Amino acid sequence: MKKGMAIKYAAKIEWRPYAPKPEAKGIWIKEDCDGKYIWAVEDDLYLIIRRTENGLEETERVSFDKARVMWDMLVRAYRQRRAILTEYEVQARCIKDEKWVPHNQRERARVSETSCCAAYEWASHGGLFFILRRTKKGYEETGRGLFREARKIWDELTRKHAEEHQKEKEAQRKKYKIGKHTPPRNRGVKERGQGAA
Numbered sequence: 001m002k003k004g005m006a007i008k009y010a011a012k013i014e015w016r017p018y019a020p021k022p023e024a025k026g027i028w029i030k031e032d033c034d035g036k037y038i039w040a041v042e043d044d045l046y047l048i049i050r051r052t053e054n055g056l057e058e059t060e061r062v063s064f065d066k067a068r069v070m071w072d073m074l075v076r077a078y079r080q081r082r083a084i085l086t087e088y089e090v091q092a093r094c095i096k097d098e099k100w101v102p103h104n105q106r107e108r109a110r111v112s113e114t115s116c117c118a119a120y121e122w123a124s125h126g127g128l129f130f131i132l133r134r135t136k137k138g139y140e141e142t143g144r145g146l147f148r149e150a151r152k153i154w155d156e157l158t159r160k161h162a163e164e165h166q167k168e169k170e171a172q173r174k175k176y177k178i179g180k181h182t183p184p185r186n187r188g189v190k191e192r193g194q195g196a197a
């Protein structure tokens with residue numbers, strides 16, 4: 001199954017406020033996914049209950065097979081979303097804290113890319129990737145991890161760097177009161193005129 005399919009499927013499941021039938025013998029809770037989803041059965045029909053901020057909600061009551069498909073998709077989607085979230089959290093923390101640690105140069109890391117102004121270097125060693133920067137004290141590194149994770153941090157750092165350049169440019173423009181476009185006006189005409197004189 002394609003990644004993200006479970007999330008799409010799960011989004012289409014309809015939920016309504018949880019309402020156990022008064023005449024039923026009771027709802028049997030059979031399984032629980034992190035306390036978020038509950039697999040239940042009532043009078044031989046299966047349903048899933050979920051906890052939300054507004055209280056409990058339930059799906060329609062269906063056969064075992066039908067409910068099981070829903071359950072599998074929900075649990076899969078939940079785990080995928082949680083994995084994505086964790087990934088983003090790690091990334092956000094790394095960028096926010098900008099945790100740079102001393103880099104051991106004896107490791108002989110392979111540098112394959114240098115960013116604008118040589119501010120950062122994209123390096124790898126032993127199958128892991130990280131970002132290097134040179135400071136007065138020597139090299140520092142951040143984001144050591146799998147390609148995808150480290151690359152996100154690299155992208156964010158280089159994006160921030162480019163943003164700094166943009167800000168500098170704006171400041172210069174303001175300082176010298178230069179408009180965004182300063183076409184050389186009538187320069188060609190003047191030169192021709194000078195040549196004729």
Ligand SMILES: [Zn+2]
Pocket residue numbers: 116117118119161165
């Ligand atoms: Zn630069």
